[in-house]
Amino acid sequence: MTGSGKFFVGGNWKCNGTKESIKKLVEDLNSAKFEEGVDVVVAPPFVYISQVIDTLTDRIEVAAQNSWSGKGGAFTGEISADQLVDVGLKWVIQGHSERRHVIGETNATIGKKTSYALSKGLGVIACVGEKLEEREADRTTEVVFEQMQAFADEISDWSKVVIAYEPVWAIGTGKVASPQQAQEVHAAIRGWLSDKISPEVAAATRIIYGGSVNGTNSGELAKKEDIDGFLVGGASLKGPEFVTICNAVTAKKSVAA
Numbered sequence: 001m002t003g004s005g006k007f008f009v010g011g012n013w014k015c016n017g018t019k020e021s022i023k024k025l026v027e028d029l030n031s032a033k034f035e036e037g038v039d040v041v042v043a044p045p046f047v048y049i050s051q052v053i054d055t056l057t058d059r060i061e062v063a064a065q066n067s068w069s070g071k072g073g074a075f076t077g078e079i080s081a082d083q084l085v086d087v088g089l090k091w092v093i094q095g096h097s098e099r100r101h102v103i104g105e106t107n108a109t110i111g112k113k114t115s116y117a118l119s120k121g122l123g124v125i126a127c128v129g130e131k132l133e134e135r136e137a138d139r140t141t142e143v144v145f146e147q148m149q150a151f152a153d154e155i156s157d158w159s160k161v162v163i164a165y166e167p168v169w170a171i172g173t174g175k176v177a178s179p180q181q182a183q184e185v186h187a188a189i190r191g192w193l194s195d196k197i198s199p200e201v202a203a204a205t206r207i208i209y210g211g212s213v214n215g216t217n218s219g220e221l222a223k224k225e226d227i228d229g230f231l232v233g234g235a236s237l238k239g240p241e242f243v244t245i246c247n248a249v250t251a252k253k254s255v256a257a
Contacts, residue, residue, distance in 0.1 A: 008041070010042070011236025022051060043062070063093060068113065081122055095107075110126075152196060171211050206228035215244035219248045
């Protein structure tokens, strides 16, 4: 059973871009033809958010890559969800593997950040995923379910949550989980939601895949029953390729037809 919402594709620009390169990327996206039935969101670095919001087509919503766990105040270097809403953002990414494994955020911290962002009306792209040694030790679902539980401990309303499954070993490495590997974990996450939250939440929540998604492999991945879209890294910096990935929704529709 797939998420009942529309196909969802997020472009995570990470710590990339200049005013000039982002101007070009926005121009490419503004001139693109997106298929119907896909929600498209991009996440620029904080310093370029205003530039993107002011110039990007309304067809695409804008996300932040992170936010603080509470209201603003004496938290040097942090950005609050209140401020994101103030400048017109609709989404924020929480728990990306780089925040977890490079910055050192804990499951509990990510849960608190998510709860606060949701309380301010933002949609949250909530990321989960295992490292290579965890997969090789057959601990994938154990690790992912622990991460899911930390979200569940803090979330009462799942209607504005999109789950992004991103195997850490596939992010930026060129290695992609096979469509079958990805489908297995997506199905397991949906089963966990059904058991721990409710069958209704499991059916309605979109579970998207991230990890070296590109214009070539997105169509095959999209055909899998429990893959409801993508969170795209490097390929989201290339306008035409990102559009191709968004338009993989046609592959999803062809299976459903």
